[in-house]
Amino acid sequence: MKSKIMNLTDAVREIPDGAEIAFGGFAITRSPIAFFNELIRQGKKDLIVYQDVVCMGTDMLVGSGAVKRLSYGGGSLDRFGRVERINDAYEKGTIDAREFSGLSIAYRFLAGSLGIPFIPTKILLGTAMIENLQKKNDDSLMISSSPFDDGEKLVLLKSLQPDYAVIHAPYADEKGNVMIDGPVWDLEMGKAAKKLYVTVDQIVSNEFVKSHPEKVTIPNIYVHGIIEVPYGAYPTAVYKMYDYDGDMLTKYAKCNKKQEEFDEFLKYYVLGTKDHDEFLEKCGGVKMLSKIKADPVYGYSKNWGDADEQH
Amino acid sequence: MNSTDFTTNELMAVTASRMLEDGQNIVVGLGLPQVATLLAKNSHAPNLNIIYEIGVVNPESVDTGVGIADPRLWYRSEYFTSFVGSLGSVLHRGLVDVGFLGGLQIDKFGNINSTGIYEKDRFRHINGSGGAADIASYSKKVFAIAKHQNRKIVELVDFITTVGYLKGGTSREDTGLPKCKDIRIITNLCVMNFNNEAREMQVESIHPGVTREQIKENTGFDIKFDMDVKITDLPDEKEIYLLRNVIDPKKIYI
Known part of the structure; x- marks a missing residue:
């Protein structure tokens, strides 16, 4: 094999x-x-x-x-x-x-997964997103009319x-x-x-x-x-494996507001660790990880990391 | 029920809940829209299908989640699928009766901004569409719950994330978009619709104890009132009981 x-x-x-x-x-x-x-x-x-x-x-x-x-x-x-x-x-x-x-990005992937050149749809019509994409000459979409002569206006989303x-x-x-x-x-x-x-x-x-x-x-x-990579999605959740770490996410959402504080966060947790094991150690190691283990029935931790306890 | 026996949030949830009909397919986000949808399902509309864009159908959560990506929200679901499976095969397929949204700003023609706001000379980016733009384009009806403030209910949104009736009249259909039968905005002061030829926002019912002046003062443009504007119906005791004891006992949203 x-x-x-x-x-x-x-x-x-x-x-x-x-x-x-x-x-x-x-x-x-x-x-x-x-x-x-x-x-x-x-x-x-x-x-x-x-x-x-x-x-x-x-x-x-x-x-x-x-x-x-x-x-x-x-x-x-x-x-x-x-x-x-x-x-x-x-x-x-x-x-x-x-x-x-x-959905428009998901449809571009869907077209890619099916090997078809584009997907016709009506999503994005009338939005500021399509206006901005056209201003940037983004080549992933165009507004066109239906080839079936039914007068339908369509957005063609290019395969990705x-x-x-x-x-x-x-x-x-x-x-x-x-x-x-x-x-x-x-x-x-x-x-x-x-x-x-x-x-x-x-x-x-x-x-x-x-x-x-x-x-x-x-x-x-x-x-x-x-x-x-065990706990490779930490501090985010994996359903039925482990919960998100609410404390760590709270800390991140505070640091990411300013570049300088984000840089400190990155320096300490990412650039200051050689691999994911060291990263997990710095975040609290086995003691912390055992708290976020998912309950097999609920799919998340029932004792800790509960949103209700944080707010 | 006496109007002192319930909160404004409870009235909004009950009002929105009563607009949902049994058997409908609803795409919904967190917050008051979810509370209203769950209230309907627990009272007059037990056969609602509740769909979350992430690919989760008919969950029965017992713990409050922080968002639709929180596994707390997925507990006791009937179906797991993909983005394409929910927003594609259900919404884009034309099977969604009501898309239930929130947003930063809503304008005179029902367009909603969930992307960002102009502050002085810069555009402050907040969240962006997610599935909201898709939901507004393809749902047969769109309901939104919002705070009634003159910087939130505005003449023209800073950014059209999700389409309403665009510039009014037939401009939505002229752009090539699917028809939208009904848009309703439920605020802390009143309920508004767009059921006129210009597709312009008008007050349909005023909440008990609220004056026309209050609505005018808190709207960012000269708001119209429907010819036979009503007083919003009061919640009944069963609905308030369900909200407080079954739907949101920890009072996260209510």
Whole structure:
């Protein structure tokens, strides 16, 4: 059996400066933080980034100065706060921020995953997003009329097959069959990418996959590399594995308001650690991680990290 | 029920809840829209399908989440899918009856801004669309809950994130967008609709104890009143009981 297992450092070395790269993750859940941190440690530059709805890691990547262009459908850190490094870069024009809606980016990935050139739709018509994209001569969409002569006005969203993509999942086998519990908003992106890297909390046997084939959300056909990083999405949540760390997210949402404070955060937690294990140690280590373990029935921690206790 | 026996938030939630009909498919976000939808499901509309854009259908949460990406919100769901599975195969497919939104600003023609605000000489970026733009384009009806302040209910939004009736009249259809049957805005002062030829915001009902002057003062343009403007119906005891004891016992939103 050909193994797709890689280590994180080598996987990230494969991503060149200026690469076109898409990310999974949504706000405070399944953000591939370990991969984002390693991209930052390796000092990547000029990345062209795509994401339906951005997450904590994307905000860190933009704040670190690694991103040249970001095409995204907006996003936040939910009630913890905003993606202020992205907002700041948008306002100051330090990145080329191109704002879409969530579905329009997802449709571009869907077209990519189906191998069709574009998807006709009516989303974005009349919005300020389409106006701004046209001002920037963005080549990912055009307004057209239906070829079926029914007078329908349409937006054609161009297919997107990003060179690289990264998702975090709870499980995969070494062949690259990926299992994700809960909603899978990043499925189409994973299937569209030319090289998909999946960081997983745990590698399971192919025997386990064969006894639960219905649980495979992304089969190995699409996968380039599987990277085992326990708690690889920390401090964001992985459904049925571990909860988000509310204290850490609160701290981040405070630091990301100002570049200087964000830089301090980055220096201490990311640039000041050699890998994800050290990062987890600095965040509180095993003692902290045992508190955020998910309850198998609820899928999140019932004792700690509860939003109700924080507010 | 006496008008001193409930809060303004409770009245807003009840008013919005009564606009939902049993059997409808609703795409909803967190906050008061979710509270209103859950109230409807627990009272007159047990067969509502509640859809969250992240790909979660009909959950029954027992702990309050911080957002739709919080697994607390996904507890006891009936279906997990993708963005394309929810906003594509359900919304874009034409199966969503009501899209329930919030926003930073709402304008005279029902356009909503959830992206950012002009402050002096700069544009302050806040959140952006997420699925909101998609929801406003393809839902048969759009409801929104907002605070009634003259910087929030405005002549023209700073940024059209989600489309209403654009510039009024037939401009929405002329742009090529699907028709929207109804837009309703529920605020702490009144309920507004756009059921006139110009597709311009008008007051449909005024909450008990609120004056026309108060509404005018807190609106960023010269607001119209419907010919037969009503007083908003009062909540009943069962609805208030459900809100306080079943839907939001920890009083996060109410």
